[in-house]
Amino acid sequence: MPRLSQQLREWFQARFGTGTLDWLTHKQVPRHHHTVWYYLGGMTLFLFIVQVVTGILLLLYYRPSPGEAFESVQFIMTKVQFGWLVRGIHAWSANLLIFTAMLHMFSTFLLKAYRKPRELTWMTGCVLFFLFLGFGFSGYLLPWNTLAFFATKVGTQMMAAVPVIGNWLLTFFRGGEDVTGATLTRFFGFHVAIFPALTTAVVGAHLFLVQFFGMSVPPSIERTYSNKPVPSYSFLPSFMLRDLIGWYLALGVLAALAALFPWELGVKADPFAPTPAGIRPEWYFLFLFQTLKLIPGRVLWIEGEQFGVLVFGLAATLWVLIPFLDRNPTGRVGKLITGIGAFAIVYILAMSLWAWRS
Amino acid sequence: MDISAPEAGRVATPGRRRLLGFLVGSGVVASLVSIIYPILKFVLPPRRAEMDAETVAAQANELAPGTAKIFRFGNQPAILIRLADGSYRALSAVCTHLNCTVQYRARERDIWCACHNGVYNLQGGNVSGPPPRPLREYAVHVRGKEIVVSRGSRT
Numbered sequence: 001m002p003r004l005s006q007q008l009r010e011w012f013q014a015r016f017g018t019g020t021l022d023w024l025t026h027k028q029v030p031r032h033h034h035t036v037w038y039y040l041g042g043m044t045l046f047l048f049i050v051q052v053v054t055g056i057l058l059l060l061y062y063r064p065s066p067g068e069a070f071e072s073v074q075f076i077m078t079k080v081q082f083g084w085l086v087r088g089i090h091a092w093s094a095n096l097l098i099f100t101a102m103l104h105m106f107s108t109f110l111l112k113a114y115r116k117p118r119e120l121t122w123m124t125g126c127v128l129f130f131l132f133l134g135f136g137f138s139g140y141l142l143p144w145n146t147l148a149f150f151a152t153k154v155g156t157q158m159m160a161a162v163p164v165i166g167n168w169l170l171t172f173f174r175g176g177e178d179v180t181g182a183t184l185t186r187f188f189g190f191h192v193a194i195f196p197a198l199t200t201a202v203v204g205a206h207l208f209l210v211q212f213f214g215m216s217v218p219p220s221i222e223r224t225y226s227n228k229p230v231p232s233y234s235f236l237p238s239f240m241l242r243d244l245i246g247w248y249l250a251l252g253v254l255a256a257l258a259a260l261f262p263w264e265l266g267v268k269a270d271p272f273a274p275t276p277a278g279i280r281p282e283w284y285f286l287f288l289f290q291t292l293k294l295i296p297g298r299v300l301w302i303e304g305e306q307f308g309v310l311v312f313g314l315a316a317t318l319w320v321l322i323p324f325l326d327r328n329p330t331g332r333v334g335k336l337i338t339g340i341g342a343f344a345i346v347y348i349l350a351m352s353l354w355a356w357r358s
Numbered sequence: 359m360d361i362s363a364p365e366a367g368r369v370a371t372p373g374r375r376r377l378l379g380f381l382v383g384s385g386v387v388a389s390l391v392s393i394i395y396p397i398l399k400f401v402l403p404p405r406r407a408e409m410d411a412e413t414v415a416a417q418a419n420e421l422a423p424g425t426a427k428i429f430r431f432g433n434q435p436a437i438l439i440r441l442a443d444g445s446y447r448a449l450s451a452v453c454t455h456l457n458c459t460v461q462y463r464a465r466e467r468d469i470w471c472a473c474h475n476g477v478y479n480l481q482g483g484n485v486s487g488p489p490p491r492p493l494r495e496y497a498v499h500v501r502g503k504e505i506v507v508s509r510g511s512r513t
Binding site for chain 2: 053057081082085248
C-alpha cells in the first residue's frame with residue numbers, strides 16, 4: 001500500500017496539477033555572501049504569526065474598559081495557567097518583530113533591493129512597518145497602566161501638531177478631547193480588528209511580490225559575477241529549510257526572553273494622579289521622543305513641535321518614495337541616497353541610545 | 359542517491375539518515391508539544407473559588423407566604439420560596455434541562471421553566487416536561503431578621 005503522504009500528494013496533483021510545486025522547486029534563490037539578509041523577512045513573518053496566535057489567546061480573557069483592563073491583564077498574569085507566558089511572548093515578540101522588521105528594512109535599503117522592478121515590494125514593506133508601529137503604539141495602552149496612559153497622552157498630543165487636520169486627528173484617535181476609556185476602546189479596536197485586517201492584506205501583497213520577482217541580487221554581487229550567472233539553490237527545499245531554521249532561531253530567542261524576563265504589568269493608571277517621572281515610549285519611538293525634546297519652542301516662524309512633526313512626516317514620505325528618487329542606484333545619486341540613509345540610521349541609533357541612557 | 363559511493367558508504371548512509379531523521383523528528387515533536395500544551399492549559403479558565411459562604415437571600419418580612427424571589431447565589435440564580443405555612447425553601451433556579459432560569463407560579467403552586475414548559479413541584483422535584491433531574495436544594499436559616507442560604511444539606 002502506498003504511503004499516506006504519497007496518496008495525499010497524488011490526490012492534490014490529480015486536482016491541481018503540479019504547477020505550483022514545480023514552480024517552487026524550480027525557483028532559484030541566489031546564493032552569495034549577502035544571502036543571510038534574505039532570512040530577516042521570514043523571521044518577521046514568523047513573529048507576526050506568533051503575534052496573531054498569542055493575540056487571539058489573550059482575547060479570551062482581556063476586557064477593554066478602564067475599569068477592567070488592568071484587572072483582566074492581572075488575572076491573565078496571575079490566575080490563568082501559562083498566562084504569564086502567553087502575555088510575555090506577545091510583548092517580547094512585538095518588540096523582536098519591530099527589531100527584525102527594522103533590520104530587514106535597513107538591509108534591503110543598503111543592498112538597494114528596492115530597485116526596478118521591486119518598487120512596490122519596498123512600498124508595501126514600508127506600509128507594513130508603519131502598521132507594526134501602529135500595533136505597538138495601540139497595544140502599549142491596552143494594559144491600562146500608568147506608564148502606558150501617560151505615554152499615550154504624550155504620543156497622541158503630538159498629533160495635534162499636524163497642520164490643518166491636527167485637532168481632528170487628536171479627537172479621532174482619543175475618542176474625545178482627553179485620553180479616557182473611549183481612547184482605550186478605540187485603540188483596542190485598531191489593535192485587534194483594523195490593523196490586523198490591513199496587515200493581513202498587505203502581508204499577502206508583499207509576499208506575492210517577493211515570490212513574483214524573486215530575491216534581489218545586490219549591485220556589488222552583480223558586479224562580481226558581471227556576465228556569469230550568480231550561484232543559486234532551489235527555493236524548495238533548500239532555501240525553505242534554511243528559512244525554517246531562522247524561524248526556529250527566532251522561536252528559541254523568544255521563548256528564552258519570555259521565560260527569563262517576564263513582562264511587567266506596572267501600576268494601574270490613575271488619570272488624576274500627577275505624571276510620575278520616567279515616562280517614555282517604547283524603544284522604537286525613542287529617537288522621535290528625544291528629537292522632540294531637543295527642538296526649541298520656535299523654529300523660524302513655526303512652533304517647534306509642528307516643525308518636528310513636519311520634518312519626520314517629510315522624511316517618512318521620502319523614505320517610502322526612495323525607489324523613485326534613486327533613479328541610478330549605482331551612480332552618484334545612488335551613492336548620495338545611500339549616504340543620507342546611512343546618516344539616518346546612525347541618527348536613529350544615536351538618538352535612541354541617548355534617550356535610553358538619560 | 360549517489361550510486362558510485364563505495365560499498366561501506368551505502369550501508370552506513372541509511373542508518374545515519376534514520377538517526378538524523380529521528381533526532382530532527384523528535385525535536386520537532388517536542389517543540390510542538392511545548393507549544394500546544396501551554397495553549398491547551400491557557401484556553402481553559404481557572405476555576406473560580408467555590409462559593410461556600412452564606413448569602414443573605416431576603417429580609418424576614420420581605421416575602422409573604424405563597425410568594426418567591428430569585429436571588430444571586432455565587433455566580434448563579436437561586437430561588438427562595440415562602441411556603442403557605444410560612445416556612446422557607448431555597449432551590450437552585452437553574453433548570454436541569456438546558457440552564458434557563460425557572461420561576462415560581464403562585465396560582466399553580468409550582469416552579470415553572472418558560473423555555474420548554476418544564477414543571478417542578480415546590481420540593482424541586484421534576485414533575486413534567488423535559489427536566490431530567492430535580493432542582494438542587496440549599497439550606498435555609500432564619501437568623502434574626504435575615505434569611506440566610508448556604509450550600510450543603512438542608513437543616
